[in-house]
Amino acid sequence: MLTVYKLASHVERDAAREAGVAIVKQIEFPMLSTLLCPLFQAADEEHLEADVHFGGADLTKCFELAEKILPKIDCARRTHLTCELVPGVVGPKMSASLEESILDPLDGGKALKNRLKKAFCEPGNVADNPPLAFTKAIIFPLLVGQPFLIPRAEKHGGEISIPDAATAEKSFAEEQLHPGDLKLGVESFFNDYLEPVRAEFALEDAQKMFLAAFPPPEKKGKAAKSQKKPPAKS
Known part of the structure; x- marks a missing residue:
């Protein structure tokens, strides 16, 4: 102080x-x-x-x-x-002070899917669209010129390949790219890209370091039952 x-x-x-x-x-x-x-x-x-x-x-x-x-x-x-700031999954920006707004790099599988499900992604809306913002600010820069691949099932039309952020925005604005497909692509990319990070974090040394830095709160024991005091003798 x-x-x-x-x-x-x-x-x-x-x-x-x-x-x-x-x-x-x-x-x-x-x-x-x-x-x-x-x-x-x-x-x-x-x-x-x-x-x-x-x-x-x-x-x-x-x-x-x-x-x-x-x-x-x-x-x-x-x-x-x-x-650059990116919008939160919910809320105006991704912030550690609002847990629902963040995409945790250690979240995978069902946890990541559930978070992305909550993201606002209205068809044709490119101004307020967290998943689309993630592609522009994070995914395409990491792809370094490679296309963004969305692993859509064959029965739904097969894989989608998007060359750049401008094409992704244009396709979404024209409602050629469906919100469900966009979220699927974002989920797939983050799972693949962050898998080595999650594997490293699961190692014993990494877990020890994490627990040393952020020890879990102590569990509180059961509160002692209050005992009524006998009335004072007059």
């Missing part, structure tokens, strides 16, 4: 509010805790001894503030990298 207090002495209220504009709900009379959020982001960099801080594009203003104020308390200025 001392680092946060030191940083606070170099940041005006409006600067703190502006830095958190994309990550904190904006209201007319903000709580003090929301103004401190960007300062905690900066303090984390120092206490984690980070060289590089990677985050979504919504953290850009926080990163800019950190670069400005950390040197003022004799802390190193860190390198910052940002990535």
Whole structure:
């Protein structure tokens, strides 16, 4: 907390509010805790001894503030990298604070299928379409020029091959690409691409490291039955 207090002495209220504009709900009379959020982001960099801080594009203003104020308390200025934000499975963006919105890389099979089933994917709608956004921001860049293959059953017309993101968007806008097929393709790609990650994570050493970093909460024992005290003698 001392680092946060030191940083606070170099940041005006409006600067703190502006830095958190994309990550904190904006209201007319903000709580003090929301103004401190960007300062905690900066303090984390120092206490984690980070060289590089990677985050979504919504953290850009926080990163800019950190670069400005950390040197003022004799802390190193860190390198910052940002990535494009993708919409959540539900909700405006994928966020760890809303579990239903994320696609966990370790989820496979039925878990991944169930998450994608919840994704909004209206026929012809390319403006608000999480599965289509996943193809543009994640899948096609990873394919590096290779086509996006959708393993549709022969009885439904057979495999679909889409060469690029623009074709995928055009096909969906014209309702030539069905929402069910698009979700199937996204599910198939993520399962194939992430299988080595899941296999590595299942190894004993990886499990030990994970449990050391994120120990499970202790199970609470059964609450002791309350016993009535005998009435006090007069």
